[in-house]
Amino acid sequence: MRIFSRVSGTGGYLPGNPVRNDDLVAHGIETSDAWIVTRTGIRARHLSAGETSSQMARKAALKALEMANIAAAELDLILVATSTPDYIFPSTACLLQGALGNKGATAFDVQAVCSGFVYALAVADKFIQSGSHKKALVVGAETFSRILDWSDRSTCVLFGDGAGAVVLEAAETSGVLATALHADGSQAGILSVPGQIAGGVVTGDPFLRMEGQAVFKSAVRVLAAVAEECCHAAGMETGDIDWLIPHQANIRIIEATGRKMGLPMEKVVVTLDRHGNTSAASVPLALDEAVRDGRIRRGQKFLLEGVGGGFTWGAALIEF
Ligand code: UT7
Numbered sequence: 127m128r129i130f131s132r133v134s135g136t137g138g139y140l141p142g143n144p145v146r147n148d149d150l151v152a153h154g155i156e157t158s159d160a161w162i163v164t165r166t167g168i169r170a171r172h173l174s175a176g177e178t179s180s181q182m183a184r185k186a187a188l189k190a191l192e193m194a195n196i197a198a199a200e201l202d203l204i205l206v207a208t209s210t211p212d213y214i215f216p217s218t219a220c221l222l223q224g225a226l227g228n229k230g231a232t233a234f235d236v237q238a239v240c241s242g243f244v245y246a247l248a249v250a251d252k253f254i255q256s257g258s259h260k261k262a263l264v265v266g267a268e269t270f271s272r273i274l275d276w277s278d279r280s281t282c283v284l285f286g287d288g289a290g291a292v293v294l295e296a297a298e299t300s301g302v303l304a305t306a307l308h309a310d311g312s313q314a315g316i317l318s319v320p321g322q323i324a325g326g327v328v329t330g331d332p333f334l335r336m337e338g339q340a341v342f343k344s345a346v347r348v349l350a351a352v353a354e355e356c357c358h359a360a361g362m363e364t365g366d367i368d369w370l371i372p373h374q375a376n377i378r379i380i381e382a383t384g385r386k387m388g389l390p391m392e393k394v395v396v397t398l399d400r401h402g403n404t405s406a407a408s409v410p411l412a413l414d415e416a417v418r419d420g421r422i423r424r425g426q427k428f429l430l431e432g433v434g435g436g437f438t439w440g441a442a443l444i445e446f
Contacts, residue, residue: 372431
């Protein structure tokens with residue numbers, strides 16, 4: 127009999143107060159609310175004032191554990207998707223494990239940039255399906271504000287910080303129905319932080335660099351295709367899903383994907399306007415919001431989608 131990974135809890139955390147587009151203008155960034163809203167759909171984002179990815183991950187994780195009604199000590203798998211880990215090592219997952227007081231669970235980070243949460247969720251699902259693990263915590267946590275060049279208006283206005291978490295538990299019915307993950311390393315250069323640490327100093331460029339239009343075009347091309355692939359793997363059509371929860375990078379990408387999938391915007395969860403692009407945290411933050419406000423109900427089917435640096439993309443179809 128197949129073992130399913132059932133979503134038993136979700137949680138989210140955003141640091142501090144919203145930083146509105148006009149606040150960025152007031153801080154001397156050569157941009158405007160009108161440009162950011164028209165080109166991206168972003169109106170505000172949250173920025174960490176020193177909180178690290180593992181600290182935000184802990185706050186989101188505690189909420190997810192509370193909803194799932196399980197103790198951290200019961201977890202046997204902890205995965206953190208992040209491109210902004212606290213340290214080079216140990217992993218953010220091990221720091222989170224320590225902060226939660228769990229001992230003995232398998233714990234490691236997954237690095238697939240903005241697709242990271244979908245990658246990590248798919249990995250956790252494989253562990254659970256195999257029968258080796260039964261209770262997994264999957265977190266997306268990012269402090270992208272640390273890697274932004276605040277003099278580069280083409281990137282710094284786009285991103286925000288935060289964390290989102292999901293608890294997956296082995297179940298006999300319902301849960302993750304299908305996942306699909308892809309990457310194309312030949313496009314590594316269109317979205318990267320190319321710096322390195324060598325001999326105690328940062329060499330190269332330590333900031334996020336993006337060829338926005340190339341990323342935009344690739345995202346639109348792959349997102350509808352991977353949605354279809356994932357739905358077909360579960361014997362469904364994209365029009366059959368109740369909710370689309372896409373990576374929150376640009377409202378124009380989200381709308382184009384929804385159109386190609388035959389889904390009206392009423393079925394698409396959007397947090398981008400208030401969160402900005404929180405990379406690996408964006409999908410679990412949006413999922414948590416829609417679960418907590420009652421939009422996503424037990425028995426409904428939703429599709430998670432990620433796309434980002436690598437170039438990476440993926441989807442997960444879940445019956446709640
Ligand atoms: O999470 C990973 C996935 N990331 C994404 O999916 C991001 C994908 N890319 C995008 O969302 C869009 O390409 C951007 C929002 C990044 C840029 O939008 P665009 O419509 O592609 O604009 P553009 O880069 O072609 O720039 C248009 C103009 C330029 O001025 P000129 O050359 O036309 O005079 C830019 O200098 O807008 C200018 N510009 C700005 N103006 C005001 C760029 N950034 C800004 C800004 N404020 N913040």
